[in-house]
Amino acid sequence: MKKEELYRFVDHTALKAVTTWKEIQQLCQEARFFRMASVCIPSSYVKRAHEYFPELNICTVVGFPLGNTSTEAKLAETRQALEDGANEIDMVINLGMVKNQEYSQVTEEIRLLKEATGDKILKVIIENCYLTEEEKIRMCEAVTEAGADFIKTSTGFGTGGATLEDVILMKQHVGPNVKIKAAGGIRSKEDMELYIGAGCSRIGTSSAIAMLQDGE
Incomplete structure (x- = not known):
């Protein structure tokens, strides 16, 4: 793929x-110049970014990076971010609930956040590096059942990032209306092409320009 095409898949990210x-x-x-899919930024910057760059598609994170805040807190974060100008929300699931096998509660939390986002995009970060294969499959089912728009591999702050094996597994187990976002550990143009080829509709990275500056 040409680099101009690859930029369209990128959520240009700064979350430190x-x-x-x-x-x-x-x-x-940079996101405006290269026509990237979105910028993914901390919620504290959403309002100012929207005021300075009203034409940009702004994404922010909720319950980030651990996911173990209450559902009520995640809902409050989500509503405020949308009010401030975000169009996309990347939420982190409660991994403790997953380990407790409280899958229905995870599903309900996702459903409530999707209800809050309405016609805006909700991406669900399941942080694959901490999950067993069975748990990954259960989360694919939860995201699908709850009606979220995307399932996302990683926060980029865990013990590991995206893997092709996980993307292939997710592609097999999510519903037809759920897209996939890979984040963390994608280091080259070739990596980006591999992940897109495996079924990813978005790539979360802070390094897209460096990866693609020498591309065709």
Whole structure:
């Protein structure tokens, strides 16, 4: 694929705790210039980014990066982010619930957040590095049943990022209306093409420009 096409898959990301407004501005300018799918930024910057770059598709994270805040807190974060101008929400599931085999509660939390996002996009981060294969499959089923738009491999802050094996597994077990986002550990243009070929509709990365600057 040409690099111009690959940029359309990218959620251009800056989520470190020490990310500055100057870095967010640069991220937004780059996303606009290269026509990326979105910028994925901390919720504290959403309102300002939307005011400065109203044409940009803004994504933010909820319950990030651990996922173990209450459902009520995640709902409050989601509603505020949407009010501030976000169009996409990347939520982290409660991994403790998964380990407790409380799958119906995980499904219900996702459903409530999808209800809150309405016609906006909800992506569900299941943090595959902490899950067994059975748990990954159960989360594919939960995301599908709850009506979310995307399932996402990783926060980028766990012990591991996306793997092709996980993407292939997810593709086999999500419903036809659920798309896949890979994040964490994607290091090259070739990696991006492999993940897209395996079924990913989005790539979450802070390094897209570096990866693609020498591409065709």
